[in-house]
Amino acid sequence: MSEAPHLTFDLDTPGLSTGHLVVPKGSDCEALSLPVFSLNKGEGPRLLITGGNHGNELEGPIVARRLVEWLPEAQTCGRVIIVPEINPLAVQAWTRNTPIDGKNLNRVFPGRADGSATERIADAVSRLLLPMADTVFDLHSAGPTMDFPPAVITHPIADADLMAKTLRMAEAFKLPMTLVWQYHDTLGMFDTWAHSQGKVFICAEFGGGTVGAEALAIYEAGVRNALITLGLVEGEAEYPTFRQQKSSRTLETLSSDLLRSPTRGIFEPRRSVLDEVKQGDLIGVLHPMESLSADSIRVRAPTTSIVCMIRSGGHVDADEEIVYLARPLNL
Incomplete structure (x- = not known):
């Protein structure tokens, strides 16, 4: 140095x-x-x-x-x-x-x-x-x-x-x-x-x-x-x-609010940031790339929450971050 x-x-x-x-x-x-x-x-x-x-x-x-x-x-x-x-x-x-x-x-x-x-x-x-x-x-x-x-x-x-x-x-x-x-x-x-x-x-x-x-x-x-x-x-x-x-x-947003991709594929967002979702609502669809016969995977909200960040589309690997959820902060 x-x-x-x-x-x-x-x-x-x-x-x-x-x-x-x-x-x-x-x-x-x-x-x-x-x-x-x-x-x-x-x-x-x-x-x-x-x-x-x-x-x-x-x-x-x-x-x-x-x-x-x-x-x-x-x-x-x-x-x-x-x-x-x-x-x-x-x-x-x-x-x-x-x-x-x-x-x-x-x-x-x-x-x-x-x-x-x-x-x-x-x-x-x-x-x-x-x-x-x-x-x-x-x-x-x-x-x-x-x-x-x-x-x-x-x-x-x-x-x-x-x-x-x-x-x-x-x-x-x-x-x-x-x-x-x-x-x-x-x-x-x-x-x-x-x-x-x-x-x-x-x-x-x-x-x-x-x-x-x-x-x-x-x-x-x-x-x-x-x-x-x-x-x-x-x-x-x-x-x-x-x-x-x-x-x-x-x-x-807590660590548990992170949703990860269950497998490799193309992620298709179905919600936008700041959208409010209820438990079970569709957030996005993951399309597997290896086979046309493989079913697409639907990513759903685990709880009532707000979408604060979402993958903007594109190829993702397994276990990659695709959605962050959030809720109002209780001060």
Whole structure:
């Protein structure tokens, strides 16, 4: 390792600054330079916004770059740091994981200074950017294979006060769904690490297979609502329109709410996100590929619930995730 991770400019400089977060080279690749935007307007909230954690979720980098365009005129106080692509190697390859080492950036935090490329990125972000913020918006989407409504996600947090603050911030986006997700694979997540540091961490999600103008507009409106609530910009927050409705609900999904494919085949969705289903209702059909004589398998709702994420069609392997269900959160 030739050098430590570093920024090419001082984040404490008043006003607008741009530069790079330099991730040192290792045995697997040369040094990486991640573009960083900083707008420091003195006292007030300290916010870090990141995109491109997963390289095949491009809504985040696009919305982050949109913010860079209008924030200089809109921000009234505090400090906002934006890194549109924290994993440029994955973004350039349009892959969820880093192609060089095959690692998922969102499973290696806080990273390792002497680790692989993905671990060195996490180390640089953990050491140099996360300490500068009280709140983090990590902009994701469900990627090219899942349909997911505009939503903000958090996981259960042991610290009740931090959980309450996080839920309030999540609901400030006014997106159609706020989801508390009891997820089975949280070790090494960016949000898990940020929570351990006492930070409010917001994971925004939006999926549907393609990057469209309507989805981006809703996503950006949600982020702007949150900036208004934080007091970083002025204005009146509004519920964005999704499928001709302006509303928001807070839900929870448990590990038991995940439905997996019983075999290999083509999954045909029969329900849309935010549809309410009763026990026994048809959610989708799995068409086996090996034989035309094999019966298609009907996937039905095990309980009365709400479809919060569903496979957007395509080939699936046995035991692959196809549907997540949810229900209203009882606070």
